[in-house]
Amino acid sequence: MKKVIAAMVPEDSAYSVIPELVSRGIADRTAKISRKGGYKLVPIVDERVEEARERFQLCETMAHSIERMKPQERIILGLAHLPDSVRAVLPSKWEFVGDVAVIRLPEACEDYKEDIGKVYAGVLGVKTVCADVSGISGEFRRPSTEIIYGTEPESVRLENGILYDFDVTRVMFASGNTDERMRMRSTDCSGETVVDMFAGIGYFTLPIAKFSGARKVFACEKNPESYGFLLKNIRLNGVVGKVIPMLGDNRSIPGSRFADRILMGYVQTTASFLPKAISMIRPGGIIHYHDTFPAGEQEQRINEIFSESCDGFEVLGIREVKSFAPSVSHYVADVRISDRFA
Numbered sequence: 333m334k335k336v337i338a339a340m341v342p343e344d345s346a347y348s349v350i351p352e353l354v355s356r357g358i359a360d361r362t363a364k365i366s367r368k369g370g371y372k373l374v375p376i377v378d379e380r381v382e383e384a385r386e387r388f389q390l391c392e393t394m395a396h397s398i399e400r401m402k403p404q405e406r407i408i409l410g411l412a413h414l415p416d417s418v419r420a421v422l423p424s425k426w427e428f429v430g431d432v433a434v435i436r437l438p439e440a441c442e443d444y445k446e447d448i449g450k451v452y453a454g455v456l457g458v459k460t461v462c463a464d465v466s467g468i469s470g471e472f473r474r475p476s477t478e479i480i481y482g483t484e485p486e487s488v489r490l491e492n493g494i495l496y497d498f499d500v501t502r503v504m505f506a507s508g509n510t511d512e513r514m515r516m517r518s519t520d521c522s523g524e525t526v527v528d529m530f531a532g533i534g535y536f537t538l539p540i541a542k543f544s545g546a547r548k549v550f551a552c553e554k555n556p557e558s559y560g561f562l563l564k565n566i567r568l569n570g571v572v573g574k575v576i577p578m579l580g581d582n583r584s585i586p587g588s589r590f591a592d593r594i595l596m597g598y599v600q601t602t603a604s605f606l607p608k609a610i611s612m613i614r615p616g617g618i619i620h621y622h623d624t625f626p627a628g629e630q631e632q633r634i635n636e637i638f639s640e641s642c643d644g645f646e647v648l649g650i651r652e653v654k655s656f657a658p659s660v661s662h663y664v665a666d667v668r669i670s671d672r673f674a
């Protein structure tokens with residue numbers, strides 16, 4: 333804390349006055365703005381105190397220095413001119429994809445998103461800020477993400493030794509699935525032929541191809557945009573030749589009983605793709621089956637779903653990937669298929 337002279341700016345005019353004081357170098361950028369009785373107390377640099385006195389009532393106060401403040405506090409300070417109702421809902425979490433930060437922006441922030449983007453970019457030290465408006469949707473899991481600051485939404489995310497290049501406004505990235513990507517990375521797939529039926533940009537394909545010892549990974553993706561990034565990421569991660577990319581619907585993958593392991597990283601309609609997976613798996617092979625279930629029902633539901641497509645299977649384990657909705661979670665089941673098919 334340091335002792336400062338502060339201008340008492342009425343809260344109803346703070347929206348326009350504070351940016352002006354900051355841009356004209358009158359406000360002290362190294363000290364935190366505070367509130368008192370309907371006023372914002374804006375610390376003033378020593379040399380401009382007389383100038384400030386001509387326009388505002390001044391007071392002496394104690395202010396925290398900005399260097400010691402957390403990013404969230406600096407964001408709130410940088411956006412001190414926004415209405416309290418907006419500042420109260422500013423995002424306190426963000427995701428980084430290289431030079432890009434992605435925030436979830438509540439509707440109340442809509443009219444101020446340019447200011448918000450600029451301040452988040454400055455505090456977080458990124459070139460571009462994007463706002464996720466309403467999550468992902470549709471067969472291709474397209475995001476509803478827009479640029480609110482900067483111009484370049486494509487960047488490279490480094491996660492556990494894997495590089496994911498993608499455009500956050502065009503393809504999804506489930507940050508909640510990091511543990512599952514890590515698990516795939518450390519699964520022993522020595523010498524195996526693996527099929528990733530829903531490869532996307534290479535979410536699971538890349539950790540398996542790079543670290544698990546797999547011999548070949550067939551990576552199928554239907555969305556041409558995601559497929560484009562998959563191709564880039566295969567090169568970026570040095571797994572050309574090990575990963576065989578396939579553009580199209582996974583139900584058209586040729587061949588039967590050739591895969592030692594199949595990844596079904598898709599939720600909600602996964603069951604309709606299971607007969608295809610069963611036709612591709614070798615006896616004794618493992619399917620990593622993803623789906624959403626009400627919490628507590630996963631074991632029974634997985635047994636029901638697999639019973640409909642095959643006679644011989646053993647559920648080796650089920651784990652929760654992440655929460656999906658109230659009382660509903662995204663699970664992954666590791667299921668070994670024996671040689672008896674329905």
Ligand SMILES: C[S@@+](CC[C@H](N)C(=O)[O-])C[C@H]1O[C@@H](n2cnc3c(N)ncnc32)[C@H](O)[C@@H]1O
Nearest residue numbers: 472506509530532535553554555558581582597
């Ligand atoms: C949910 S995303 C992948 C998510 C990723 N496994 C994760 O958990 O982060 C699923 C991908 O499957 C693709 N997809 C959907 N239906 C498909 C199909 N029939 N054949 C191939 N790819 C498909 C979508 O375009 C999307 O890129």
